[in-house]
Amino acid sequence: MLKCDLRRLMADHRIDDISELMKLSGLSRNSINKLYRENDIESTKLETLFKLCNVFGCKLSDLIEYKPEEQ
Numbered sequence: 001m002l003k004c005d006l007r008r009l010m011a012d013h014r015i016d017d018i019s020e021l022m023k024l025s026g027l028s029r030n031s032i033n034k035l036y037r038e039n040d041i042e043s044t045k046l047e048t049l050f051k052l053c054n055v056f057g058c059k060l061s062d063l064i065e066y067k068p069e070e071q
Contacts (some may be wrong), residue, residue, distance in 0.1 A: 005033045007036065
C-alpha cells in the first residue's frame with residue numbers, strides 16, 4: 001500500500017490550494033488530485049513525482065511511503 005504525504009508537504013510549504021501547486025509544478029489538476037486524494041497512486045508517473053519533489057525540495061521517500069499490506 002502506498003501513502004502520499006502531499007497534503008502535509010503543501011501545508012509545510014504554505015501552498016494553500018491545488019491551483020497554486022499546479023502553477024509551481026506545471027502539472028495538471030488530475031495528476032495532483034490523484035495524489036492529494038490518494039486514489040490509484042500506483043499508476044502515477046515517476047515524472048510527476050519528480051516534479052513535485054523539485055517543488056518541495058524533498059526526496060521521493062518524503063512524498064511517497066510504501067507500507068506492506070498485512071496478510
